[in-house]
Amino acid sequence: MSKHGEVLWFTGLSGSGKSTTARALVEPLRESGRKVELLDGDELRQTISHGLGFSREDRLTNIKRIVFLCKLLSRNGVTVIVSAITPYEEMREHARAELLGYVEIFVDCPLEECERRDVKGLYAKARNAEIKQFTGIGDPYEIPETPDIVIRTQMDEVENNVALIMDYMTTKTGRSEAV
Numbered sequence: 001m002s003k004h005g006e007v008l009w010f011t012g013l014s015g016s017g018k019s020t021t022a023r024a025l026v027e028p029l030r031e032s033g034r035k036v037e038l039l040d041g042d043e044l045r046q047t048i049s050h051g052l053g054f055s056r057e058d059r060l061t062n063i064k065r066i067v068f069l070c071k072l073l074s075r076n077g078v079t080v081i082v083s084a085i086t087p088y089e090e091m092r093e094h095a096r097a098e099l100l101g102y103v104e105i106f107v108d109c110p111l112e113e114c115e116r117r118d119v120k121g122l123y124a125k126a127r128n129a130e131i132k133q134f135t136g137i138g139d140p141y142e143i144p145e146t147p148d149i150v151i152r153t154q155m156d157e158v159e160n161n162v163a164l165i166m167d168y169m170t171t172k173t174g175r176s177e178a179v
Contacts, residue, residue, distance in 0.1 A: 005035065005074040006169065007099045011086040011144060012107030013136045014122060015114035017153030021107065021165075022083040024158045028166055034079040039066060041084030054133040056088070063091040067098050074101060087141045103172070105165065106147035111136050113154045 008025070010018040019040055029036045045052070048065050052058040063086060070080045086092055096102045114136065115123040126134035133139040149168050151161040 003077055004100045005076070005078040005080060006101035006103055007070045007074050007080045007082065007095070008103045008105060008165070008169075009086065009092070009095055010081070010083045010105045010107055011092060011147075012109060013111060013114045013141055014085060014134075015117040016107040016109035017117075017151075017158070017161075018083040018085075018107045021105075021151060021153065021158055021161050022081045024162050025081060025165055028162060029079055029081075029169075032166070032169075035077055036079045036081065037073050038081045038083070039069060041066075041082075044084070054139065059087065060091060060094075063094065067095050070095075070099055074099065085135050085141070087135045087139065089142045089145065092144060103149065103168070104144060104147040105149045105151060106144045107153055108150050109153045 008022075010022050012018050019042070022038055022040070026036050026038055044066060045062065048069070049062045052062050063084065066082060066084060070082060073080045086095070092104060096104065118124070122131060122134065123137065125131045126137035129138075131138070135141050149165060151164060153161065156164075
């Protein structure tokens with residue numbers, strides 16, 4: 001029987017570097033012998049959460065759907081990487097309570113830097129009130145109080161952040177390869 005897979009949950013503002021780091025982590029995890037799936041928040045919103053808005057209730061529904069997928073995958077030995085803003089502590093606590101092997105990774109990046117990186121122009125639209133309830137502008141992002149890992153994408157290169165996460169995974173699980 002396969003061991004439960006870990007769930008590496010990247011949380012942070014839009015543009016903080018969650019997806020970039022998550023994508024860069026896939027191959028090193030596979031090379032360590034793990035089965036890996038990446039669940040990207042933007043892609044999930046277009047598929048399993050299509051039609052949901054950005055109210056607190058809709059955001060919680062979105063996260064509950066992602067948690068359900070993570071449960072299915074991780075119980076079959078898959079290491080799941082999730083890249084989703086997950087702005088409320090309540091959401092992250094739900095994920096932690098529901099998922100064995102949950103690892104919260106806070107992608108700490110200043111709002112100003114996230115706005116500078118914004119290729120889609122979402123922050124500008126939010127500041128012009130064209131987008132309501134945009135996290136960090138019209139809706140809060142509750143900074144995690146006790147994340148398992150903190151990465152700082154404004155200061156550190158992607159490779160360094162991936163190495164930090166891989167070191168944590170090796171230390172936490174006591175293995176460098178999947179069992």
